[in-house]
Amino acid sequence: MDRCPPVARLIAGGSRDAFWAEVRRRGTPLVDDLGDGTCAVTFAVPQRPGTTEVRVLPNKLADAAHPDATTAEQLPGGWALTLRMPRDWRAGYGIAELPGAPVPATNGAAAARRERALAAVAEAGRPALGRFLDAQAAARPDPLAREHLPDGTSVVSLPDAPARPRPGGPPGTVLHGTLDDRPLWLHDPAGADPGEPLPVVVLLDGHTWLADDLPAVLDGSIARGELPPVRTVGVAAAPGDRRSRELGCDPGFVALLRDGVLRWAGGLRGLTPDPGRTVVAGQSLGGLTALYATQVAPERFGLALSQSGSFWWPNTGGVAEWLTGALPTGPRTAGVVLEVGSEEWVLGGPTLRVAGALAARGDPVRLREFRGGHDPACWRTTLVPALGDLLGRGGGR
Structure with missing residues (x-):
């Protein structure tokens, strides 16, 4: 776009120093409302020695087939890329400052993945893919970004993007433990009777949510009546390939949640035994497992929150979209929320089919699309509101 x-002032002969001073003052990206429901979003990167090309990698917008779409323009003193995006867009992104030579792989596993990717495309497409892989390898957080995730990922949030619920309110208690060397945590809301059997949320990939200060967000949401008093149990993911195995419709992992994780949490605080007040929540493969848990352990897990659920599973071997095919003969749930991003072209169809299968058997199901991709920057804004929809709103404390 224009x-x-x-940037236009700079190209027309404006002061380079004034431009980069404005970039540093405003933070990145620069956002200009175009008055038609969209914004001009400009990523600006000051020049560093040795850089011959800059690519911006917004979640789900950058790909090897269209390299020019996210390649920045060289300016006096640096680089810039302007995208036109809806006012409610949010995304994590990285900046890749590339030298003229290929970027070496950081380790043997990365080199092997690169070889496999290049071997899978025609020879004519390998240079473009190679450069895209270079960009992915070189990507780093944007040091001028106004917002970052706990892992350092830069975030762009436009004016109408939903805001994450605010922290605050009386602080609850966070208890920690382990189960077979797997870290667990339990958030107990402020003022709750320790023995009262409150609703419970089992949150997969709980280590990432603890790092993102979710307990403080739960405190604020409960205090404002956006969420009823609820006990949340975070379950850390297994390392490496074990995560994929456990979250790939594994009945043994669901049994671990039911018989191990909830037993640990129930030994510390009161938990409802009602499956209709018990949620499993997860993202990506965790979103697949959240729904799967209601099908193999319906006596304990009656509610599911799936954010960007990997309902295509399995993609190698077996029957694609296996869980969707199993739903017509499975037990009904007390309620399901399915969320998928507008830029998740791989997940849109599978998620619609899951919603259709649930609705056909009479389950209460809500399907929501957010403006973004397969992205923690988006999931963190809708997790708690979706839990409030499943469990009902609280009255504050």
């Missing part, structure tokens, strides 16, 4: 106003 250059944003500050």
Whole structure:
């Protein structure tokens, strides 16, 4: 699209120093409302020695087939890329500052993945794919970004993107433990009777949510009546390939949640035994497992929150979209929320089919699309509101 106003002024002969001072003052990206429901979003990267090309890698917008779409323009003193995006867009992104030579793989596993990817495309497409893989290998957080995730990922949030619920309110208690060397944590809301059998959320990939200060967000949401008093149990993911195995419709892992994780949590605080007040929540493969748990352990797990659920599973061997095919003969749930991003072209169809299968058998199901991709930057804004929809709103404390 056309250059944003500050870049246009620079190209027309404006002061280079004034432009980069404005970038540092405003933070990145620069956002200019175009008045038609969209914004000009300009990523600006100051020049560093040795850089011959800059690519911006917004979640689900950058791909090898269209390299020009996310390649920045060289400016006096640096680089810039302007995208036109809806006002409610949010995404994590990285900046790749590339030298003229290929970027070496950081380790043997990365080199092997690169070889496999290049071997899978025609020879004519290998240079473009190679450069895209270079960009992925070189990507780093944007040091001028106004917002970051706990792992350092830069985030762009446009004016109408949903905000994450605010922390605050009386602080609850976070208890920690392990189960077979797997870290667990339990959030107990402020003012709750320790023995009261409160609703419970089993949250997969719980280590990432603890790092993102979810307990403080739960405190604020409960205090404001956006969420009823609820006990949340975070379950850390297994390392490496074990995570994929456990979250790939594994009945043994669901048994671990039911018989191990909830037993640990129930030894510390009261938990409802009602499956209709018990949620499993997860993202990606965790979103697949959240729904799967209601099918193999319906006596304990009656509610599911699936954010960007990997309902294509399995993609190698077996029957694609296996869980969707099993739903017509499975037990009904007390309620399901399915969320998928507008840029998740791989997941859109499978998620619609899951929603259709649930609705056909009479389950209460809500399907929501957010503006974004397969992205923790988006999941963190909708997790708690979706839990409130499943469990009902609280009255504050």
